[in-house]
Amino acid sequence: MAELPEDGDIGIHGDPYELWLEGMDDYEPEPGIIEGLPAADALTPSDRYLELFEHVQNAHIFPDSKTFADCSPKGDPLDILILYRKLRRSGKKFELADFVAKHFTPPPDHGVYHHQQADKPICQHIDDLWPVLVREPRQHQPFSSLLPLPKPYLVPGGRFGEVYYWDSYFTMLGLPESGRTDLLRDMADNFAWLIEHYGHIPNGNRTYYLSRSHPPVFSLMVELFEEAGLPGSSHYLQHLIREHEYWMDGAGSLLPQQAYRHVVRMPDGSLLNRYWDDRDTPRDEAWREDIATAKYSGRPPGEVYRDLRAGAASGWDYSSRWLRDPDRLASIRTTQFIPVDLNALLYKLETTIVRLAENEGETLTSRTWQLKADARRKAMDHYLWDDVDGVYRDYDWRRSTFGSFSAAAVVPLFTGIASPVQAKRVSAELRRLLLTEGGLVSSMVNSGEQWDKPNGWAPLQWMAIEGLNAYGETALAREIAVNWLKTVTRFYSLHHKLVEKYDISSEHSQPGGGGEYPLQDGFGWTNGVTRKLMTMYGRFLPKG
Numbered sequence: 001m002a003e004l005p006e007d008g009d010i011g012i013h014g015d016p017y018e019l020w021l022e023g024m025d026d027y028e029p030e031p032g033i034i035e036g037l038p039a040a041d042a043l044t045p046s047d048r049y050l051e052l053f054e055h056v057q058n059a060h061i062f063p064d065s066k067t068f069a070d071c072s073p074k075g076d077p078l079d080i081l082i083l084y085r086k087l088r089r090s091g092k093k094f095e096l097a098d099f100v101a102k103h104f105t106p107p108p109d110h111g112v113y114h115h116q117q118a119d120k121p122i123c124q125h126i127d128d129l130w131p132v133l134v135r136e137p138r139q140h141q142p143f144s145s146l147l148p149l150p151k152p153y154l155v156p157g158g159r160f161g162e163v164y165y166w167d168s169y170f171t172m173l174g175l176p177e178s179g180r181t182d183l184l185r186d187m188a189d190n191f192a193w194l195i196e197h198y199g200h201i202p203n204g205n206r207t208y209y210l211s212r213s214h215p216p217v218f219s220l221m222v223e224l225f226e227e228a229g230l231p232g233s234s235h236y237l238q239h240l241i242r243e244h245e246y247w248m249d250g251a252g253s254l255l256p257q258q259a260y261r262h263v264v265r266m267p268d269g270s271l272l273n274r275y276w277d278d279r280d281t282p283r284d285e286a287w288r289e290d291i292a293t294a295k296y297s298g299r300p301p302g303e304v305y306r307d308l309r310a311g312a313a314s315g316w317d318y319s320s321r322w323l324r325d326p327d328r329l330a331s332i333r334t335t336q337f338i339p340v341d342l343n344a345l346l347y348k349l350e351t352t353i354v355r356l357a358e359n360e361g362e363t364l365t366s367r368t369w370q371l372k373a374d375a376r377r378k379a380m381d382h383y384l385w386d387d388v389d390g391v392y393r394d395y396d397w398r399r400s401t402f403g404s405f406s407a408a409a410v411v412p413l414f415t416g417i418a419s420p421v422q423a424k425r426v427s428a429e430l431r432r433l434l435l436t437e438g439g440l441v442s443s444m445v446n447s448g449e450q451w452d453k454p455n456g457w458a459p460l461q462w463m464a465i466e467g468l469n470a471y472g473e474t475a476l477a478r479e480i481a482v483n484w485l486k487t488v489t490r491f492y493s494l495h496h497k498l499v500e501k502y503d504i505s506s507e508h509s510q511p512g513g514g515g516e517y518p519l520q521d522g523f524g525w526t527n528g529v530t531r532k533l534m535t536m537y538g539r540f541l542p543k544g
Helices: 017-025 044-058 065-069 077-089 096-103 122-132 163-171 183-198 218-227 234-249 283-296 301-313 340-361 363-383 407-413 420-434 458-470 475-493 525-538
Strands: 258-262 263-265 271-273
Touching: 044 065, 044 077, 044 096, 044 283, 077 096, 122 475, 122 525, 163 183, 163 218, 163 525, 183 218, 183 234, 218 234, 218 301, 218 340, 234 340, 271 340, 271 363, 283 301, 301 525, 340 363, 340 407, 363 458, 407 420, 407 458, 420 458, 420 475, 458 475, 458 525
Parallel strands: none
Antiparallel strands: 258 263, 263 271
């Protein structure tokens, strides 16, 4: 093994993304599932356009960095880059904005609300939005950053014109309620295809997302698939195993207090996971923003970029969970934390493999995976359970200290890893510290980041409600559900739309704030969770 760097991480020698690309040279995907789709390579826009990409981003031609990352070239990218270099060297007047307009097509602006009706019931509004948020597999421009998928898929809406991994599970919750089980199967098949072709499910279907994943919720999608009465869930068993291999890559070579990619071997020899991204450059979709953050960090820029990317992989981008100083994004240390939600979701992945293997009569496989799940539960109890305060917390493995308390603590209840006593204690602290008249707030810290107080998010409400119900804490589950539905329906009655997040600090329905971009309308996971909760709890809402 190579000499261990001082920070405890075993480095990937050479550019990890280039090594990954080399490894893809000999890969032959299974034939048939995507025949006829246009070819797509894995080059990110920053890789493809080099100094042209940087020049465009630094010139602020577009309102944010993501727009150019999502543009499609009107010709061969290499020809465009050569022409750009030639014109820049010619000494003649060169207008970059004109050059970009001539050679690139901006991403389409999909109007979502142009056919809205002010008096439309909220469930009907959501049902009518599904076709608007669907993207067809052949809506793909050559050499764009968009990765083609074999079947139709749902996007969140707003600036997010591609599928997102963990978002999609919460969006999919509403599909059976709307009678759209066809889309449920299509979405599951698309994610299975991504595992087959890339070895993991990327953050989203853009080339610049390939170097990281998202909270691993494919096992929950399979469960949802089964609950909808769709046959064939055993088909996904090997996909689940392969996803687990991605998250555990390198684990066998680690000594205590060493980490490699997503895996950390703890001091007692147990294994737990963290969020990670294989690249340490500014994100293509947030190029200017990341460079500005790194500039004020006082740390090597590559470290900051890696932690920003890992924070994006967590889905909580961004939160005080990952910050040394809640008031400074530049203090981010995502890769130092063992997140409670990530490990609880990996436990769910392991137990789903146990169940599907047992259903297939693969008893030995089932027993082997049960041992993995049991080991993770034991390690989580040791490192992520705060017995003094009675809550689950993230763990800073470099400093050997707990992180802050947040709504991520509901995920061990949601995935069934908590004991009844732990669930009862967590329930009491959720009520005392995070419950508001508008739902469950994300954290106790008002940092200005979007995954902190005072914002509430649909996925956290759903996991809390389902987790509490599973442990008999039905009164709190109902209170969270009704408070959240009041938030969403009041906002809808005023603005005739659903949005990405809400300020739930009071009973007055306000749009959420903070983060790197303006509040987004749409919105996939708010639609899905609300549609499901309206079926379960809509009768408890005030009349009128």
